[in-house]
Amino acid sequence: MSAFRWVALTSLAIGLLPAGGCAFFPVSGPSSASIxxxxxxxxxxxxxxxxxxxxDVIAAFExxxxxxxxTDRRPSSNIKFGVGDIVSVTVFEAAAGGLYIPLEAGVRPGNYVALPDQVVDNDGNITVPYAGAIRAAGRxxxxIQNDIIARIKNxxxxxxxxxxxxxxxxxxISIIGEVNTPLRFAMPAAGAGDRILDAITRAGGIKGQGYETWVMLERDHRRATVPFENLVMNASNNIFVxxxxxxxxxxxxxxxxxxxATGNQGEFPFDAWRINLAEAVAKAAGxxxxxxxxxxxxxxxxxxxxVARRLGIDVNNIHDELVPVIFTVNLRDPGGYFLATRLQVRNQDILFVANAQSYEIDKFLSFVNHVAVTAHSIESPIAGASITRADVAGHAVVAP
Incomplete structure (x- = not known):
């Protein structure tokens, strides 16, 4: 093929490209220039x-x-009774012949009477003879003892x-989900101080691996979730129940x-309760x-x-509470790897590596070469006929 013809075919290949230029070629994502x-x-x-x-900003707002x-890190205070609890009341007197102990019972040691157990009713009360209705719920x-004494002391x-x-x-306290023995257990007495991990232990421990297990606590209409391994590694999260x-x-x-442009693309599990950006790049085969x-x-x-404001992002044109952010790091800089080891990856983060500009040029040259080789092959005589330049332009003109 003559040099003139090769140049003509190259010009033809360029002319076949749409106005978008490099957008004509398949790519795996946006260019670094666009981002x-x-x-x-x-x-x-x-x-x-x-x-x-x-x-440092990101870490401060983790x-x-x-x-x-x-935020209350104290163990629970004394247990307060509630509607439905069953309560026992025992009354002691100093001598027989009083309100509860008859004279003939004076020889019995202790001088006390045990009232039948009773349920705290829907109004939150229990009933004590000669004292009347006593408020029990929330106390x-x-x-309760002091209230009863005040009513019968005279x-x-x-x-x-x-x-x-x-x-x-x-x-x-209820523990459900991926534990070996879901259960409800009574709040330990004041001072016992069961923590979250103690409660999970009462339920037989977790079923799965720690790095894939999460613990959600609901209290007073508020919820918070933490990885199980965080409970183990970070003592501040192992709060009192x-x-x-x-x-x-x-x-x-x-x-x-x-x-x-990573070695592998797709979805990758952490297989740990947290990984950093450098580890994520390695998991994707570099x-x-x-x-x-x-x-x-x-x-x-x-x-x-x-957080976006602290990072210097203008959020005036972004109306969502969660602002889209793209972090970028230069791994040609030797220090970039140290930075990558400090940034923690979160669940559902997206890692993207852009193509080098030279790679896009290679794709273009490969396309031009493919057009030239194809044109050269169809220019050869076929069945006594030759195909003209008009065929290359899309017009089926066969010369005799």
């Missing part, structure tokens, strides 16, 4: 270079788990009263997505040497508006 220009027509986002200061939601045993002989919880039906707590244990493997632009490593996620 850096923040030119998305569909979803505005903030672009944040990864720096030590950036990482979810605090149970400790951040439930401790000491408060009629009984130096009365003393003992109130005990015979059967606890409120102030229970309180009456009425509901603990739900479930399994959910954390995953991230990888696209672009960067493809002939394709990847090591200066253009991107991590997609959404951050709360306050």
């Amino acid at each position: 850096n220009a923040q030119s998305s027509p569909t979803s505005p986002y903030g672009l944040v270079p990864l720096t030590p200061e950036t990482i 979810p605090k788990g149970l400790a951040g939601t439930f 401790t045993n000491v408060q 009629r009984a002989i130096e009365p003393q009263v003992v109130v005990a919880l015979s059967q606890q039906r409120t102030s229970l 309180q009456p009425g707590d509901r603990i739900y244990v479930y399994r959910e493997q954390q995953k991230f997505l990888a696209f672009g 960067l493809v040497d002939q394709q990847a632009d090591a200066t253009s490593i991107y991590l997609y996620r959404r951050e709360p508006r306050e």
Whole structure:
């Protein structure tokens, strides 16, 4: 093929490209130039270079788990009775012949009478003879005892009263989900101080692996969730249980997505309760040497508006509470790997590695070469006929 003809065919190949230029070729995602220009027509986002200061901001606003939601770190106070609890009342007098102890009972040691157990009624009361209705719901045993004594002290002989919880039906703690023995158990007495891990142990422990297990605590109409291994590694999240707590244990493997010029693309499980960006790149089989632009490593996620502001993003045109953010790190910089080890990847983050510009040029040259080779092959005589340049342009003209 003559040089003139090769140049003509190359010009023809270029002419066949649409106005979009490189958009004519298949790609695995946006170019680094498009991302850096923040030119998305569909979803505005903030672009944040990864720096030590950036990482410090992100770390300061990491979810605090149970400790951040439930700030009372004290063990539970004395148990308060509730509607449905079964209560026992025992009344002592200093001598026989008083209000409760008849004279003929004086020889009996103790001088006491045990009232039949009774349920705290729907109004929150129990009934004590000669004392009437006594408020029990929301009160401790000491408060109930003092109330009974105050009502009978002028009629009984130096009365003393003992109130005990015979059967606890409120102030229970529920543990359900991926534990070996789901159960409800009574709140331990004051000072016992069961924590979240103690409660899970009562339920026979978790069924699955710690890194794929999550613990959700519901208390007073508030909820917080934490990875199980965080409970083990971070003592501040292993808080005391309180009456009425509901603990739900479930399994959910954390995953991230990888696209672009990585060795493998797709969905990757953490297989740990947390991994950093460098580990995520390694899980995706690293960067493809002939394709990847090591200066253009991107991590997609959404951050709360306050975090976005702290990162220097203009959020005035973004109306969602969670702001789309793309973090970028340069792995051609030797220090970039240290930064990547400090940024924690979150569940459903997206890792994208852009193609190098030279790789796009290679694709174009390969296309031109393919057009030239094809044109050369169809130019050869076929069945006594030759195909003219008009065929290349799409016109079926056969010369005799």
